[in-house]
Amino acid sequence: MSPLEPKGIRRPPVILVADDDLVMRTTMSGVLRASGYSVIEAVDGKQALDIARAQRPDVILLDLVMPKLDGFAVCEQLRADPATAETPVLVLTGREDNEAIQRAFEIGATDFATKLLSPTLLVHRVRFMLRAVDVMSDLRESESRLANAQRLARLGNWEWDVSTGLVVGSPVAFALMGVEYDPAGRHMNELKQNVAPADLDRVKEVVASAFRGSTTLDFALRLAIPGQRERHVHMLGQAVEHQAGEGTGIRIAGTIQDITERTRAEDRIKSLAYYDALTGLPNRLLLTDQVRVAMAMARRENRKLALLLVDLDNFKSINDTLGHSAGDQVLRAVGARLRDVVRDYDSVARGLVPGEVCPVGRLGGDEFLIAVGDLASGEHASTVAARLLESLREPLVVDSNELFVAASIGISVYPDDGSDFEEIFKNADVALYHAKDNGRNTSEFFSASLNEAAVHRLLIETSLRRSLERNEMTVHYQPQFDVVSGRLLGAEALLRWTHPDVGAVGPSQFIPLAERIGMIGPLTEFVLTRACQQARAWHDQGAVDFRIAVNLSAQLFRQPELQRLSEIPAACGVGAEFVELEITETALLNNPDDAERMLTMLRQRGFRIALDDFGVGYSSLSHLRRFALDSLKIDRSFIRDIVTGARERAIVGALIDLARRLGIEPIAEGIEEIEQRDALIAKGCRVMQGYLIGRPMPADQLTKLIEASRVVPVIAA
Secondary structure: OOOOOOOOOOOOOEEEEEOOOHHHHHHHHHHHHHOOOEEEEEOOHHHHHHHHHHHOOOEEEEEOOOOOOOHHHHHHHHHHOOOOOOOOEEEEEOOOOHHHHHHHHHOOOOEEEEOOOOHHHHHHHHHHHHHHHHHHHHHHHHHHHHHHHHHHHOEEEEEEEOOOOEEEEOHHHHHHHOOOOOOOOEEHHHHHOOEOHHHHHHHHHHHHHHHHHOOEEEEEEEEOOOOOOOEEEEEEEEEEEEEEOOEEEEEEEEEEEEOHHHHHHHHHHHHHHHEOOOOOOEOHHHHHHHHHHHHHHHHHHOOEEEEEEEEEOOHHHHHHHHOHHHHHHHHHHHHHHHHHHHHHHOOOOOOOOOOOOOOEEEEEOOEEEEEEEEEOOHHHHHHHHHHHHHHOOOOEEEOOEEEOOOEEEEEEEEOOOOOOHHHHHHHHHHHHHHHHHOOOOOEEEOOHHHHHHHHHHHHHHHHHHOOOOOOOEEEEEEEEEEOOOOEEEEEEEEEEEEEOOOEEEOHHHHHHHHHHHOOHHHHHHHHHHHHHHHHHHHHHOOOOEOEEEEEOOHHHOOHHHHHHHHOHHHHHOOOHHHEEEEEOOHHHHOOHHHHHHHHHHHHHOOOEEEEEEEOOOOOOHHHHHHOOOOEEEEOHHHHOOOOOOHHHHHHHHHHHHHHHHOOOEEEEOOOOOHHHHHHHHHOOOOEEOOOOOOOOEOHHHHHHHHHHOOOOOEOOO
């Protein structure tokens, strides 16, 4: 930066020289340019005014006597314009005309000089004017910062003369104390009237201690100002001795600052840390602390305490159907009902922490935890559980929709079911799992047998995650026959798990678990790979049309998973037309449009598609019309009573006829009796599988069956 530049300018200062005298104008401009300034010239007052407004020079040298507009008019208009009101103006006169100079200062000139001023002095005069600009800018900036700081900090100062009781201070200090400002001061009794009653004794004690030791005052208090919200202020001061008349008095000087927002922010942080933002109930952290205190009380008084772990049944369907906003409303309403039930029971809230404590907390999601204390017997908790379930039987109204919500409750009792919170909570979770297994909308107490079952579930879950790498999984095959011709068409690939310690684990046990823990993808990939490899081997042995069927979970009915699975047959050397993927209607319900696209993609790649377990749960005939299917598997629940049940025969006959009319091959599952087989043949169904036809078997046994078949077999994919 040039030494001629003012501090805030990062370019050569711009000087406007306005003078109708060519010689004088040229001379001044040359001197200024030689000193490093950028110069603009104006030949009359109007041009000077236009240039000043357009280019905003740093300093203006202005001749008072010019055509069109004289210097007085130019200066007056410059000062009237906010854009140029602060621009330094050095007026130039041909002689020292005191009257003209006085008039120029009155209309806003910064300084004056005669045209006879030497070039050196002219340069210095301009330089000092630029420095003055910097000084004024710094001063305005400093004043602005100070005013801003005081406004933002809401800080005032005060002094209290104890001998007279008079308090003097700044306007901000009196405003914060809630009294009208008086420069002469106010008596302390007027100020104390606005101190919250609960804080008055503390104020007196703090002040008294300061008197005794002349120490620093540093405390917060609340002000209850009429017509205003409660205000929190921080007082900081020093008690000092001073001479008061003939004796020695005490004066306290200090500051007062409004900390209301800070206090509220701290309270908000505490609320976020210890309370659930959605329901306002204690969260896991706070409720855990409360329960531990209650457990200590129960131990001292030889009483019992029960934990009730509440989980809403099928809450996910509310979120999926009505949206998360509706789900949030349901959670708030349920939390309020649970709290009201427990409050009516008049339970554990007594004595947990100072003040009223709600013994109902939200753990997250749709789980709530309730502590019921001061119990003579743990069985008394069942009364609370029954009331909780009863309270949820009344419908909730959410966005004009009437909703019915149910819950399952797991109960564990201290000290019967554990010696600390972690153990009691774990056992309540075990009991909750059992309540879910027993049909939901019920409550269950923890027991040792439940714990054994929970340990078994944990063992199964842990082992399932490593079952593939430990080679514990195998694939068995259940044959599918055309029972009229006796032709072996194919087989359904079924996963089997042999645990090294537990033994055989049924698919009904581990398949739902695999879906829950995210293992269904790797397991399906394993089954499909093994089945395709085996199909390739059977093809090489002459069973060139043999098909293989593999179940496809609804969880895998998404683009990335299907893309990966659809590449497996080709990698094994098997055409996709020999693989039939069995899907349930669940895969079609969640998003029919996406399902249709996925099925179309699979069909384009050559896969056969079968609709499994048709007739169970939600079944829609529109699915048979909308989706491109190759096979329809009639569920065993219809087959079981087809011989004795007229309704079942009618339903099965209608399904077989409908499938054939739509060009879909009907396949009957679960054939265990000859009479069932014959009844199905009479209805026009030829393809069957079941224990009567053939049990699931290892690949080597099915190989022998294929070799013994008189007709070249075909695989059902």
